[in-house]
Amino acid sequence: MKNSFWGYKRKNGLVGIRNKLLIISITGLTGPTARKISDYLKGSLFVDNPYGGGIIGEDKTRQNNAIIGFAENPNVGAVLIISADPPKGDFIKSQLVKSSKPIELLTLDECNHDAIKLLELGLRKGAKLIREISRLRREKVSFSKLSIGLECGRSDPSSGLVANPLMGLIADKLIDFGGSAIIGETIEWLGAEHLLKKRAQTDEVKKKVSYAVDFQKNFAKSKGIDLLGNNPGHQNIKAGLSTIEEKSLGNIAKSGSKKIQNVIDWGEKPKKNGMYLMHAPSYAPESLSGFSSAGCQITLFSTGVGNSFNNHIAPSIKFSANPEACKLLSEQLDYKCADVFLGKKEINDSFEELWSLMIEICSGTETWGEILNESSEVFSRVDRSL
Amino acid sequence: MNAKNFDAIVLNKKDNVGTSIKFLKAKSNIILKIEKKLINFLLKDNIRLCHKFSLNLIKKGEKIIKYGEIIGEATINIDKGKHVHIHNIKSLRG
Numbered sequence: 001m002k003n004s005f006w007g008y009k010r011k012n013g014l015v016g017i018r019n020k021l022l023i024i025s026i027t028g029l030t031g032p033t034a035r036k037i038s039d040y041l042k043g044s045l046f047v048d049n050p051y052g053g054g055i056i057g058e059d060k061t062r063q064n065n066a067i068i069g070f071a072e073n074p075n076v077g078a079v080l081i082i083s084a085d086p087p088k089g090d091f092i093k094s095q096l097v098k099s100s101k102p103i104e105l106l107t108l109d110e111c112n113h114d115a116i117k118l119l120e121l122g123l124r125k126g127a128k129l130i131r132e133i134s135r136l137r138r139e140k141v142s143f144s145k146l147s148i149g150l151e152c153g154r155s156d157p158s159s160g161l162v163a164n165p166l167m168g169l170i171a172d173k174l175i176d177f178g179g180s181a182i183i184g185e186t187i188e189w190l191g192a193e194h195l196l197k198k199r200a201q202t203d204e205v206k207k208k209v210s211y212a213v214d215f216q217k218n219f220a221k222s223k224g225i226d227l228l229g230n231n232p233g234h235q236n237i238k239a240g241l242s243t244i245e246e247k248s249l250g251n252i253a254k255s256g257s258k259k260i261q262n263v264i265d266w267g268e269k270p271k272k273n274g275m276y277l278m279h280a281p282s283y284a285p286e287s288l289s290g291f292s293s294a295g296c297q298i299t300l301f302s303t304g305v306g307n308s309f310n311n312h313i314a315p316s317i318k319f320s321a322n323p324e325a326c327k328l329l330s331e332q333l334d335y336k337c338a339d340v341f342l343g344k345k346e347i348n349d350s351f352e353e354l355w356s357l358m359i360e361i362c363s364g365t366e367t368w369g370e371i372l373n374e375s376s377e378v379f380s381r382v383d384r385s386l
Numbered sequence: 387m388n389a390k391n392f393d394a395i396v397l398n399k400k401d402n403v404g405t406s407i408k409f410l411k412a413k414s415n416i417i418l419k420i421e422k423k424l425i426n427f428l429l430k431d432n433i434r435l436c437h438k439f440s441l442n443l444i445k446k447g448e449k450i451i452k453y454g455e456i457i458g459e460a461t462i463n464i465d466k467g468k469h470v471h472i473h474n475i476k477s478l479r480g
Contacts, residue, residue: 243476
């Protein structure tokens, strides 16, 4: 199997599968203008942090880390930071120096809080950055440079039977080639954590798996939530999933068979190559943003009955093994594996096809999610604002 | 073996439920794939795509096994060939 693709080499040694200008509004006040700047500039990616000064404590750290993580993602060639005031903007900019990419900061302060002025300056700065990064060419690079986020959404039993085990095969192969992979969605380890713990690299990692699962379970309990109807959700239940254990066993099939290196927090970067668990929420937008801020360049996203959402910075390869979804969702599913579910194709043949498609997409072919622009980034929160 | 003609699958030989790969009618004789073997099986209920059914009588309180692992327990006696879902099984964890 081919172990290389055509990517963008970054000065710090990382490799992007895309080369985009990230326009990131880091304060709520600047969001609407920053969005307009991005609308004008073809191919730019817009990320909106709708919060500001009222964010304190752990949420403040999380948000700053996520902003830095999105900006450091190797798919981002240059960054235009838009902030209401200089201190926060200067702080973020200073944290990004080591990424060695072009960074510009614009604040509403320097425009006398005139949104029209900000729009004009942002367009000029953004346009120049896009021209600058467009000079870079793709080169042949190894899969050891790739980090992949593994997601499932609107799952049904075909996910656990075919699509997720298929992802597990991809993860195993990528790790053989020296890359890394992450699964998140902690609550969907519940009932399958004994299998994850068996694969933990150390006893400490084993303890972290238990801690994470208990944390989410107790959180649900403390709010009086019955998991049935929430996770599995109504759509999961309609599609045939009956309990969280059943969903979890299907979910963890995504993680393949390699040792679990560590349990990391939402948005935290893996330190080495190999398989990682991200202790994070389950709902796709927040889960996927954990992967892109952790530096994943691509996300594999299985669905049972269909899911139109994709990650913004790390393109999502969407696929399903549900025969009805495969018939209906031709401009959503990048890959269809219903034939494996129906016994007409071996999973190994499907694995080779999906691997080839991944090489193609990493080398520049656009996903349906990119073409249709059905993607965004969100910030994870743990607490209230002041 | 003709792998192309079956209606439902059993993922692990320890399992006491099968999963349909197409809509299956009540009282129909279906072909069930267990590992590499195909066997005939009589269904009692309609089974929608991807839904589960019991492979034998599962008594109230007995564990439901899929993927060779526990996915819950029966809340009532479930006859062989019946639809297995949230109306007759419950999670032991959630």
